[in-house]
Amino acid sequence: MNGTITKAALATVAIAVAGESAAVEWNVSLWGARRAFTEHVEKLAELVDQKTGGEFTINISYGGLSNNRENLDGIEIGAFEMAQFCAGYHVDKNPSITVLELPFLGVQTLEEEVAVSHAVYSHPATQADLARWNAKLLMTSPMPQYNIVGTGEPRDELSEFVGMRVRATGGLGKAFKAVGAVPTSVTATEAYSAMESGVVDTVAFAQHAHFAFKTIDLAKWWTENLNPGTVNCPVVVNIDAYESLSDEHRAALDGSVDEALRHYLDNYGTLLDNWDRILDEKNVARVHIADEEIAKFREVAGPVLEEWRERMIAQGIPAQELYDLVQSTLESMR
Secondary structure, three states: OOHHHHHHHHHOOOOOOOHHHOOOEEEEEEEEOOOOHHHHHHHHHHHHHHOOOOOEEEEEEEEEOHHHHHHHHHHOOOOEEEEEHHHHHOOOHHHHHHHOOOOOOOOHHHHHHHHHHHHHHHHHHHHHHOOOOEEEEEEEOOOOOOOEEEEEOOOHHHHOOOOEEEEOOOOHHHHHOOOEEEEEEHHHHHHHHHHHOOOEEEEEEEEEHHHHOOHHHOOOOOEEOOOOOOOOOOOOEEHHHHHHHHHHHHHHOOOOHHHHHHHHHHHHHHHHHHHHHHHHHHHOEEOOOOOOHHHHHHHHHHHHHHHHHHHHOOOOHHHHHHHHHHHHHHHHHH
8 A cells, every 4th residue: 555655656756857847948039129020939939838838938038148140159059049130140151041132032022021931941951051050940030121211312313322321231232232332231239320320321121120220210211112122030949959849849839930920920011001100200201213213223233143143152052943942932922
């Protein structure tokens, strides 16, 4: 009898210890503050917590774990388990996904941005590229086409871009350089001070970032239809941490991505609906670029694609294959 009780008691303790050890806590490194750009990560954390009954917790830090340019490095060494970064911050660390930052790719909607991003993320060459940093691509952070806000007189002709100091990263920076502008790749968190101090005349962002980083507060005008392209900012997880998850916790994480992205898209749609009101409130003039000027921009920026292709091939990246994947994905979406 006593032996039976003892065994039962031991079994109960073992189950309790096992349950306690099954609890998982991840840290995720973001930057700035909670905003439309981070809503999918916030939703992901909420869903994972719900699905696992609180056994899998994702703690979100806005700048407390790493500099935004060093998030990929932090993932590599396991300083945290999840992070967001933008390809244009360090193109040499993630050459494969820079295809998504090329100018004038033809992406028209946030849904298309999700589709092309995840198609590229699923390519073996991209996965091998990011695996060098012990990183697994989890989901994108879809953003609409960038447009610029500026100080001084509005610029609505390509000739007026000559000498214009613009905050623009990656392929967008190269496109602006091709038309005579002077790009600088300061991070999003540095953009306001760069604009305020006159280091830049203009800042290229998606709408949420102009609002979140307050560049709209300094703006006199905004290009409503330049749409040269966007930046690509994945959310990645540390491969070792991901593979050490239980099947249940891994399923909770993977199975929450689509819902988190739907939440992101719904939330961003609300922001876009309010954008005109924000412009009116802040007395920001809308600048419409003529079709012929945009056509000139596309033509002048054309060599950026060839230069990118040659640079990628030199690094062993299947450049044409990735570019064609983007275009075929857009075709299938339509």
